[in-house]
Amino acid sequence: MDGLQEYYARGEEDARLRAGAGLLELLRTEELVRRYLPEAPASVVDIGGATGAHARWLARDGYQVYLVDPVELHVSAASAIPGVRATLGDARALDAEDGSYGFALMCGPLYHLLAAEDRAAAWREARRVVRPGGHVAAATISRFAALHDGLHRGLLADNGFREMVGRDLATGVHRPPEGSPFDWFTETYFHHPAEAAEEARAAGLTEVSTFAIEGTGWLIPHAELDARLREERERERLLWALRQTETEPSVLGASAHLLTVGRS
Numbered sequence: 001m002d003g004l005q006e007y008y009a010r011g012e013e014d015a016r017l018r019a020g021a022g023l024l025e026l027l028r029t030e031e032l033v034r035r036y037l038p039e040a041p042a043s044v045v046d047i048g049g050a051t052g053a054h055a056r057w058l059a060r061d062g063y064q065v066y067l068v069d070p071v072e073l074h075v076s077a078a079s080a081i082p083g084v085r086a087t088l089g090d091a092r093a094l095d096a097e098d099g100s101y102g103f104a105l106m107c108g109p110l111y112h113l114l115a116a117e118d119r120a121a122a123w124r125e126a127r128r129v130v131r132p133g134g135h136v137a138a139a140t141i142s143r144f145a146a147l148h149d150g151l152h153r154g155l156l157a158d159n160g161f162r163e164m165v166g167r168d169l170a171t172g173v174h175r176p177p178e179g180s181p182f183d184w185f186t187e188t189y190f191h192h193p194a195e196a197a198e199e200a201r202a203a204g205l206t207e208v209s210t211f212a213i214e215g216t217g218w219l220i221p222h223a224e225l226d227a228r229l230r231e232e233r234e235r236e237r238l239l240w241a242l243r244q245t246e247t248e249p250s251v252l253g254a255s256a257h258l259l260t261v262g263r264s
Contacts, residue, residue, distance in 0.1 A: 048108030059083030123203035205262025212255035
């Protein structure tokens with residue numbers, strides 16, 4: 001967990017979600033989550049909610065939001081959001097009674113739990129704290145994300161990057177070499193497109209679906225993508241296009257992030 005703490009201590013996660021592919025990730029996650037939320041003012045637990053990118057709009061919509069995150073900087077920032085309670089905690093052992101919440105959102109923990117048993121524990125905990133009939137929505141990173149990013153940004157000429165991608169594809173475990181650039185990310189687990197649904201079902205969730213969050217939209221050049229997202233008509237056209245293939249199996253692996261949703 002030291003690498004995780006060091007990476008997020010830079011305080012750049014919030015800014016990442018404000019433009020380009022990060023903003024697309026935020027907008028599409030919000031859009032997908034809204035389909036499954038109970039009516040406000042239901043309670044929502046935002047597990048690994050970082051600085052509160054999702055907690056902010058959930059609280060604004062009238063939900064009672066409890067955010068838990070392992071990074072002190074994140075908890076401090078999220079605590080300043082009106083209507084959000086935030087605390088330090090671990091996705092594998094939540095400090096909450098069974099059935100405490102109407103909905104659980106887990107964007108982040110599954111990225112950083114490299115061991116299958118730890119990911120299974122996070123899924124079980126999310127299911128445990130949601131009342132029967134409620135939903136758990138969890139984000140994962142695609143097994144092919146670094147490969148596609150390398151192609152997109154011309155990084156495959158770097159031998160270290162190429163070797164890292166080879167390990168990603170073989171094992172799912174993403175470990176940037178020591179001294180690698182910040183934007184190579186930190187130690188992470190990259191899921192095969194069908195893998196998160198298998199984990200969700202193993203935790204006892206039913207009616208499980210997996211969605212491409214950004215689809216192929218994240219591969220649009222950053223400045224062009226950001227301009228499209230800022231203009232209402234262009235944004236709606238792009239979001240409409242991504243909805244058309246959001247559950248298409250042949251497209252899931254092209255999306256940088258996936259959202260898997262199941263019923264408790």
